[in-house]
Amino acid sequence: MQCTMYSIPTAAIQEGGIAPTPTAFPQSLEERHSLLSSPSPKSKEPLMDAGTSSLSAAPGSGQGIREPLLLKNKSPRWHDQLQCWCLNFRGRVTVASVKNFQLVASVKPSHNVSLAEQEKVILQFGKIGKDIFTMDYRYPLSAFQAFAICLSSFDTKPACE
Template identity: 55%
Template sequence: MPAPYVINQPTTHNTEPFSFGSQVDLICPKLLHDTIMSPVPQGLKFMCRIVRKNEGVDKRMYPTYELTLEEPSRSSRVRLLRATKKKRSRGSYYAITSDMDHHPADYDRKATDENYGVLGKLRSNFLGTAFNVYSNGRNPFSGNAVTAVAEADGQSSGISNNSASNGGGEAGVKTAQDQKTKTEIKNPVRQELGAVIYNPNVLGLKGPRKMTILMNTMTAEGDMVERRPTQVKDTLIGRMTDRDMTDLLVLRNKSPQWNDDTNSFVLNFGGRVSLASVKNFQIVHDNDLDYIIMQFGKTSQDNFTMDCQYPMTPFQAFAFALTSFDAKLACE
């Protein structure tokens, strides 16, 4: 199936680009973190570039991706995020960090996340048709998490029994519960930030890729509703499967239109994309197909543009863009 053909015509939505201002050196880590993890302010657009680093045999299989912010008034770009694809994972697994200046050239994928300032992670299923985006934190579904809870329960029982023999059973239980609470505060359950589902499309017979993005809705103040699911049914995909649309925002990629003149599908990227690719996409809500919440596209072999605006965060948009790089066994 041919990749969507790119057209670049002026658009009626000339949204002002986001900018940190002229004092780029004064951007403190907290400001950078809060900006990356917060929805783009309404009326502004993050205009970014993604560079794929895949030199060498190892990097061909496990590349890194760097996200920078373009500011029209600045000659150099502001570095925002880096994603590194990890080895020995059943599906695609990316660690996303903002600690750009402290990454060694040879990234040790077995090192602990704390060493690299990981803000969140992107993981896929084996077929590459479903992706989950999380903040950094405790995985309630991992074997370690289950073991930790079991050990905590066992310690609680042990303390209770031992203390009971000494006449202090209730105090022993309370001590174990306090320890468990302190552990949870120190390492809270991760926040689910988004999910992406690609429609099965073997050999591309159904046309260009179709993707659905799931996010939590926004509060009246314009903040993202925070959810930290501990059961599969409470995850974004689980709620979608159960048709529980409470606080669920469903976005889709804009369908390219067939053009008889070019004999291909076309999308208008407004001058931001220069090469046709199956990776190119635009994200909209069904209620307003002209409001492009996010767009991503190819400009050269290893260079891509990524633009996003409210209600998406730059971190979410970067993670969603990463899902487009992976080969999808059941989608093409």
């Protein structure tokens, strides 16, 4: 699974980084567009330039464009005793399922994000019983964003892809 969080800049996961917080609900499509392309109160730079296809400028580069946060599946590790690939859910997930996943930030080396920060699980979702799942999330995701991502996992059939 991969998620592109246009509302959260990659800089949010860097030390001291912040995720922009909307202060009002947009009433129209024009307002939504202006929220994406105009500066937030805490930042003098727009989140992204609607006319730009490449979001490659580094945060604070002065070009006024920040890359969206990319989330990807955490790579599993080989478990010698079980002879399979496993993810460590730290006891929170108890039933094996193709729906189980952990998402971490996918960042370019140019962002100077530590390896430890890149390995931190931002969202994990997994099965704990028949038709019962658990979801854990952390900053910079909101509960709404995390829940929406988890719901989207029910719309796919990994074994058929």
